[in-house]
Amino acid sequence: MLALLAPVLRAEHRVNAQDEPAPMARASVAPGEAVVVGQPVTVGIEVLVPTFFRGAPAYDALELPGAIAFFNERGTNFTERIEGRTWAGQRRSYTIYPNRVGRYEVGPIPVEVRYGVGSRVVVDTAYAAPVRFDAVIPEAARGLPVFIAAAELRLVQSVEPAPDTIRVGEAFTRVVTTEVDGTLSMVVPPLAFDSVEGLAVYPAPPRLEDTGGERGTAVLGRRVESASYVATAEGSYTLPPVRVDWWDWTTGRLRRAEAPGLAFEVVANPDLAAEIELPPDSLDVEEASAGPGATGVDERLRRWLTGLAIIAGLAYVGYRLIGPRIPPWRARTRARRRARAESEAAYFRRLQAAVRSNDPRASANALAAWLDRLDPIGGTGTAGELVDAAQDPALGTELRRLDEVLYGAGSSDASSWSGAALAGQLKSARRRVLHRPAASGLTDPSTLGPLNPRES
Template identity: 30%
Template sequence: MTAVFVRLLLIVTWLGSASAAAFADPAPQTRVRAHLEPAGPVVAGSEVKLVVDLLTTTWFTEAPNWPLFTVADAIVSLPDEQADNLSEEIDGVHWFGVSRAYRIAPQAGKTYDIAPFAITVYPGGTNTPVQVMTPALKLVTTLPPGAQGMTSFFPTSGLTATQKIEPPKQQLRVGDSITRTITQSAAGTESMLIPPVSLGEVDGLKRYARPSTTRNIVRDRVGLVAGERTDSVTYIADHNGRFKLPPVTIEWWNTATQKRETIVLPGVTFSAAAAHEKPLFDIPVDAMSQGFPHRIIVIHSRQLIAGFAIVLGLIGVVWARVRIATFLRRMRMGASEVHKRYLEGDAVAWRRLCAIARQGDWRRTIPALYRWMDRTRDFGHPARLASIPRADDAGVAELVEAVTAHYAGTAAPDLRWEDAETALRQAGKRTRLQREEMCPLPPLNNY
């Protein structure tokens, strides 16, 4: 009885599993479609759309990874546009999906083979991304009569091109850089369709291409006015000599006149002089190729010598700072001592005596007179009036009489200070001469 029950239980379990599997959601399906618009032959330079549809039977949990592929002799881009949602029934199955359009601008008249490329999608109902391959396509383009042999077929109603050379000077040094920038502007044409100009290698110059820039000029109520493309390359002279950037020829097809047009930008000649200095370091090639801002640093010999001299001077100042401080302190003390001796000297005392005596105040004049006599040391120390030689000098005699009368309390005789001043000067001079005669220089030592 127990064995029968176990068998019945196993049968019920198997039937339940089979029923659940029968009613479970099927695995999501995916498919990809691609076609060209327009499908038939087109004129080279025209814009062709490659429309790609991605479909699934469930939904997409993430946006597909849209890759950017390349086609020889053509410009391929993926505009930053919102993808279109799809919902349709195919063979009784409901499909959901998204659609985007690549832009292809063929530049030659031939048959283009557009190879399949992979796109990764993320369908709902599974945790594993799925990779789908687009179908192979062919694009046939033709050239209008007269356009055969053009390097790059570019149709537009109007094209202008300008050239800029930086720096504008034509005399450079070895290691300096010169940048050539060419800007094209095409009327009524998107910038992505403008072909790049050829800025090739130049003998004796290192070439660093910068990323090109494009922009569309759009106006309100008018729409697209023109497209603009800028190509730039930097050259660096690695040795002295004379160099020439060759002329640049731009061919384009005038859709208004149905004729081939040519724009020629002139070449540029410049020379690079040898430099005695070398750059501190070479600029990395990847930095130049990506258009990063750069600067070539060169140190001249005079600047190097001056820099070393400044550094040595600073080191010397730091090393001898104690000695320098001591020297400056002694200088200040010496200057203070000299200034003090000057203030205590006979010159200052004489000017003060003359200033007081001209005022006629004998109470101040006599102390000033004795102060001057003490500081000159010509009349003894302490100085006395009797030490002043008065022979044949009326001015000195009158001065002595006036001082004596002042101390005696009697009326002092009239005294003209100008005469006394002259007499005092002459008396001091005579006293110094007499002292020098009495004390001649000692004889030289004989060895």
Template identity: 30%
Template sequence: MTFIGRIVCAAIAMLLSLGATCALAAAQATLDRDRIALGDTLTLTITATNNDDLSEASLDPLFADFEVLQRSSSSNTNIVNGRISRSRQLIIEMTPKRQGDLIIPSLDVGNSTTAAIPVTVGPPASMGGSDETVVFEMELDHKQVYVQSQVILTLRVLQAINLERRNISEFTLNNAFVKPLEQRSFQTRIDGRQWRVDEIRYAIFPEQSGTLEIPQQVFSGRVTQRRRSLFDMGGSGQRVRRIAGPISIEVLPIPAAFVGDNWLPARNVTVEESWSSPPEQLGVGESATRTIRITAEGAQGAQLPPIRFNPVDGLKYYPDQPSIGEEELPSGLLGTREDNAAVVPTRAGTYTIPELRIPWWDTQNRTLNYAVVPAREIVAALPAGSAAPATTIPLPVAEPSTSTLPEALSSGRESNPLWPTIAAVTTTGWLLTLFYLWRSRRTIQTPNSEEHDSVSEKQTFKALLAACRQEDALAARGAMIAWSATLFPDAPPRSLEQVSLRFADGELAAQLDALDSGLFGSNQTTWSGPALATRAKQLRNQYKKKPTTNRVLALYPSPG
């Protein structure tokens, strides 16, 4: 690549990195709830990670449908692996002016613009003429769900008076996975009276079909009284106790219409594919990381199925550890899973990565759906500068005729006896130079420090034993290749197949084949870490007993 070409590439990379930074730094707007009643308060949070001044954010677009009650700000600084990230938040408390399906409009924050957010405003709440000042409720978003699908339980405390020492009984549930969600607090107006509302929410995933009984919950507190003196610690107010529940959930079994090995109930599932570099431009021996990201609304991250990178003849996959997590949405959990694998073409050609199809059950519409990544074609080419088959180019042979040389030079060479001497000296010097370079290269490549070689061998062998002990197939593969390379520095192996050839041991070859097949084969073969460690120890002992002068020769048995 020319100097100008390198400058252009660097400029493009800088622009792309700046674009990515701007994209990550854009201001984001979130709501604490997406469904409220008229008279409720709603909290809008605007978060910025760049230099945008949140105090200058224009809230004028909100005034059409919302009344802004209060605004506050906060900042946060995180240090992860030496990298400092800062974020600022603008917290806006507001209340809707009317019922209906409203929109939180886009807001300009410095050089960024937030996305619009929908919110549904229902009719105002009513106590039906009750004179209660403290209300405790239990509510489910669905009373009929599928097994292992999400149901949201909300415990709601409404108080029109000041309370202290408030407490709710500990929530426990059998035959279900329970995930506490973020607590919500807001103000609402009911029948002309102002109320404080606290919501404690749980995402529940029933583990068995049938009826799931949620036991009654108890709320207790004391009415706050004015202190009569500085020494009055309070707590003498009237005790308040409220009971909600019990309540039942009907849990449906897996429907017969569902197909697939992994039952996945959710409100919505998406799957995305990304590459670290364009797969259409891969060369033989080069790698690109393929990332598959699955998101499922209303599911845990642990429920998402693992991605099987099925091998394709001519392509090698080197999978990494998956990343599994969860995020919280107003509707509950958003499960996420990322699977990564390095893809390496082993020979030139055109390859088709098959379609990825993940079945999932739509819990709202009760239908079978598929999240799909289409099939993709990869054209792998030989690296630039390497010919497809190696061809031998013959060196030019001098013709007897010297007609191509200038006449004076030709006649001089024929008549001057000094030319053969000059040619002989030049040829000898050239051969001596080649011999010196060859010896220098062997001296550099051959380790002459037995102490350094011993330490390197010990370290890599220790890593191999640790990987086998932890049954970590991917780490064991890399450690086995690294350890073998220290034993055979003149021809270090680069794959498990080459390791087998170096040792020429049938038992080790079978174990390495099982290891390789378990990682990259179509059938998930079981390999034994302890067995591989035992055989490696035996071979290491045999190897160390051999004379050091015959190390390389002993690796290749004679044909006879």
């Protein structure tokens, strides 16, 4: 973000501002100090400085035994009057999913801030006081074999093809999807597809999906499980319903979700019997019952059917060996695509697009995100370090122009700003820093929207 442009002025110091109040941080916990296991807890952090921000605050990752914690990248800015003075503030948050019973303590939480004092950049650390919460399993749910909590849980079932009546040797697939609102797919336990006499059961690896959570959207966890059933004997069959007992944290009561059972008939398969039957093996019988030349024809037919059976057997074995590997292969492919989307090159393309669109705010945000991924410049990943690494004063000039457009006296001229020159300087700087020995990796993961809100 654009506060990363301030170090271009090379006025960054770690000092104690004698004439300015120290920055402050405070933490809050929601929905409260008591939640059920698996229910998300939001720990909000507000950090305030007495003047204005000159860099993105740096937050540490949370590590809580028995819990999963995520830092929410999206933040908001605000101003607050404290003892007759206007302070600039930013709100960020962590989302914590407790997965065992017990008391959790978060903090004290350090936040490193950079703010302006005259022409200097002051670097200091503010500490938010610890917050605590308890995760419990309600009394009414303690008898469950597995405790699951959600705002809503649904079981969605599909069967393809519909098995009202099938023949021996035919197959169908039962797919059961568990959807949970407000929490992650990892809290959903696996379903059991029990074996049934007369049916061969082939469960597939589960597929876990999580969506939402960005920009305040609701979190949805989804676990998809399936099994293929192959009929091996005639008869009447009933597959039991799938039931999941779960705790609704919005109403504070135990609920049950159910996917209906399946009832169907398996009948004889004449086609399968005809495929399996082979010509008689006795040459005497063939010669006695067939006319001249029939023996050679029958022998060729038998060899053809034998070869066909071998091919079918090899195909089945290959499917059993390779089939289970297809979902992991797809997962690896998706992971590679995500890695490419999160690569330094991908972020630089987004930066170039933002700069060439002549949008100063989008350009500042894209610049900060790209600098976080540009390892060769080392340090903390500021625009000033990029200028130093590239040894490009012209780049520094263009970055200062962008800084002035957004935060200087000429901010009203933002609509007339052109990024063409900056785009070219950034491209040249990137080429230079990527072709020099790397100094050290960047470790600051913070990216923010606009840093310095103006009081209306």
